[in-house]
Amino acid sequence: MKKNEVIETMLDHKSIRDYKEEVPSQEEIETIVRAAQQAPFVSQLYSVILTKNRDDHPFDAPLLFTICIDFHKFELIMEKRGWEPVSNDLSIFLFGVQDACYMAQNMVTAGESLSIGSCFLGAAPYKAGRLKEKYDLPEKVFPIVQLAMGYPDEETSTRPRYPMEYVLFEGEYPELTDEMIEDAMDKMDEGYLEQDYYRKLDAKIGLKGDEKDEYTYDDYSWTEHISRKWGQWHESIEEPLEELEKCGFDLLIEDKRE
Amino acid sequence: MKKNEVIETMLDHKSIRDYKEEVPSQEEIETIVRAAQQAPFVSQLYSVILTKNRDDHPFDAPLLFTICIDFHKFELIMEKRGWEPVSNDLSIFLFGVQDACYMAQNMVTAGESLSIGSCFLGAAPYKAGRLKEKYDLPEKVFPIVQLAMGYPDEETSTRPRYPMEYVLFEGEYPELTDEMIEDAMDKMDEGYLEQDYYRKLDAKIGLKGDEKDEYTYDDYSWTEHISRKWGQWHESIEEPLEELEKCGFDLLIEDKRE
Numbered sequence: 001m002k003k004n005e006v007i008e009t010m011l012d013h014k015s016i017r018d019y020k021e022e023v024p025s026q027e028e029i030e031t032i033v034r035a036a037q038q039a040p041f042v043s044q045l046y047s048v049i050l051t052k053n054r055d056d057h058p059f060d061a062p063l064l065f066t067i068c069i070d071f072h073k074f075e076l077i078m079e080k081r082g083w084e085p086v087s088n089d090l091s092i093f094l095f096g097v098q099d100a101c102y103m104a105q106n107m108v109t110a111g112e113s114l115s116i117g118s119c120f121l122g123a124a125p126y127k128a129g130r131l132k133e134k135y136d137l138p139e140k141v142f143p144i145v146q147l148a149m150g151y152p153d154e155e156t157s158t159r160p161r162y163p164m165e166y167v168l169f170e171g172e173y174p175e176l177t178d179e180m181i182e183d184a185m186d187k188m189d190e191g192y193l194e195q196d197y198y199r200k201l202d203a204k205i206g207l208k209g210d211e212k213d214e215y216t217y218d219d220y221s222w223t224e225h226i227s228r229k230w231g232q233w234h235e236s237i238e239e240p241l242e243e244l245e246k247c248g249f250d251l252l253i254e255d256k257r258e
Numbered sequence: 259m260k261k262n263e264v265i266e267t268m269l270d271h272k273s274i275r276d277y278k279e280e281v282p283s284q285e286e287i288e289t290i291v292r293a294a295q296q297a298p299f300v301s302q303l304y305s306v307i308l309t310k311n312r313d314d315h316p317f318d319a320p321l322l323f324t325i326c327i328d329f330h331k332f333e334l335i336m337e338k339r340g341w342e343p344v345s346n347d348l349s350i351f352l353f354g355v356q357d358a359c360y361m362a363q364n365m366v367t368a369g370e371s372l373s374i375g376s377c378f379l380g381a382a383p384y385k386a387g388r389l390k391e392k393y394d395l396p397e398k399v400f401p402i403v404q405l406a407m408g409y410p411d412e413e414t415s416t417r418p419r420y421p422m423e424y425v426l427f428e429g430e431y432p433e434l435t436d437e438m439i440e441d442a443m444d445k446m447d448e449g450y451l452e453q454d455y456y457r458k459l460d461a462k463i464g465l466k467g468d469e470k471d472e473y474t475y476d477d478y479s480w481t482e483h484i485s486r487k488w489g490q491w492h493e494s495i496e497e498p499l500e501e502l503e504k505c506g507f508d509l510l511i512e513d514k515r516e
Contacts, residue, residue, distance in 0.1 A: 004372070006264050038268050039363055040363075043487070049428075049430065073424065076439050084489060086493045087491060094383050097359070098355075136430040136431050167304070168291045227335065229345075231343060234346055239349075241348060
C-alpha cells in the first residue's frame with residue numbers, strides 16, 4: 001500500500017467521544033472549514049452552524065458543527081439575478097446532500113491533520129425541526145449531520161472495515177457468495193470484539209417485544225448491533241418525510257401506481 | 259491559516275477533465291479505496307464499481323468509479339443473522355448517502371495525495387436505472403455519483419469558493435444581508451471570469467423559450483450558470499423518484515394532507 005501523510009491521516013481515523021477542555025482556536029476552526037469548502041461541489045449548497053456551549057454538546061465536546069444542506073442562500077442569489085427556482089425538492093436534496101457531505105468529510109480529515117478529533121452524530125435528520133428552531137434555520141435548510149470536535153482525551157483504536165473484496169467490484173456487481181459475506185462479517189465482528197467496543201460504550205441495543213436476549217458483551221458485535229438497528233428502527237417513512245417538510249423540503253407526491 | 263500536507267492537499271483540489279493515458283496501478287487504486295473506507299460510517303452502506311474502459315468514460319479517464327449506496331450487502335448479513343429489515347427506504351437512503359459520500363470525498367483527497375486527479379460526475383442519480391442494468395446492480399443499490407480518475411494532463415487553477423462569512427455561522431443562522439449576498443456573488447463570479455472558466459469549457463446553458471440571451475462569455479459567470487440550472491432544470495420530482503424506485507428505493511407514500 002502507498003503511504004504518505006494524507007493517506008496515513010485517513011487510515012488513522014477514529015471517532016472521538018471524550019474531549020479535553022481546551023477549545024480549538026478560531027484559526028484552527030477557520031482552517032478546517034476553509035479546507036473543507038474546497039471539496040468538489042455542485043452548487044455549494046451547504047452551511048455550517050457552530051456552537052461552543054460545551055455543556056449542551058454530546059460528549060461535552062468543545063465544538064459542535066451542524067452541517068446543513070442549504071438552498072436558501074442560493075435562492076437569495078437567484079433573486080438578485082432575476083431568477084426563480086423551478087427545481088423539485090428531491091433534486092435539490094440529491095445534489096445538496098453531496099455538497100454538504102463532501103464538505104463534512106473534509107472537516108473530519110482536516111481536523112485530524114491538526115490533532116483535533118471528531119465524531120459524527122447521525123440523529124440530525126430526525127430532529128431537523130427542533131434544530132431549525134434552535135438555530136433559526138430558514139426554509140430550505142436541512143441539517144443532515146452534526147459533528148462534535150475537540151482535542152481527544154482518550155486513546156482509541158481504529159475500527160475495522162469490510163474487506164476490499166466486499167467493497168470494490170471491477171466491471172460489474174458480483175454475486176456475493178456465502179464465503180464473501182462470512183468473511184466480511186468475521187472481519188467486522190472479530191475486530192469489534194477484540195476491542196471490546198460495545199461493552200466499553202455499554203451500547204447494546206435491546207430486543208423489542210418479549211424475546212429473550214441471548215447475547216452478552218462476549219459475543220454481541222458489529223453485525224448483530226447493526227442488524228438490530230435496521231431490523232427494529234425507523235419503520236415509518238412519515239417520520240423523516242415530516243422532518244424534511246418542516247425544513248421546506250417536500251418529497252410527498254401522490255402515489256400514482258394505484 | 260494553519261498549514262500541513264493534508265490541509266494543502268485539500269486546498270489545492272481541482273476537478274480534472276483531461277487525463278494522461280497511464281492507468282493508475284492496482285496498488286494505487288486499492289490504497290485510495292482502503293483509505294476512503296476508513297471514513298466514519300453508519301453501516302458501511304456503500305459499494306464501488308470500477309471500470310477501466312477508457313473509451314467508454316467521460317473525459318477518456320482511465321478509471322471510472324461508480325459509487326453506490328448499498329443496502330443489499332447488509333441485507334445478506336442480516337439474513338445470516340436471522341434478521342429482517344423493517345426500516346423504511348428513506349431512512350436507509352438518508353444514512354446510506356452519508357456513508358457513500360464520506361467515502362467518495364476521501365477517494366478524491368487520497369487520489370490527489372498520490373498526484374491522481376479526479377472529477378465527480380453528478381448525473382448518476384438521473385440514470386440510475388441504466389447504471390443498474392449496465393453494472394448488474396442488485397435491488398437496494400443506488401448509484402449516487404461517479405468519479406473519473408487518472409493522472410492529470412492539464413494545468414488548471416483551484417476554483418473560488420464562498421467567503422467564510424457566507425458559510426460558517428456561529429450560534430445561529432443569521433439574516434443574510436444584501437452585502438453578504440453580493441460579496442459572495444462577487445467572489446464567485448470574479449473568480450470564474452478571471453479564469454475564463456465557462457468560455458474554455460464552452461459550457462454556457464441556453465435559455466428556454468424564446469428569451470434572448472444577453473450574456474456572452476465576457477460576463478457569463480458562476481451565479482448566472484447555476485441560476486440557469488435551478489431556474490430551468492429538474493422540474494419534475496417524478497424523474498428522480500422513478501430512478502430511485504428502479505433501484506428498489508420506494509419513497510412514494512400517499513399525500514396525507516389532502
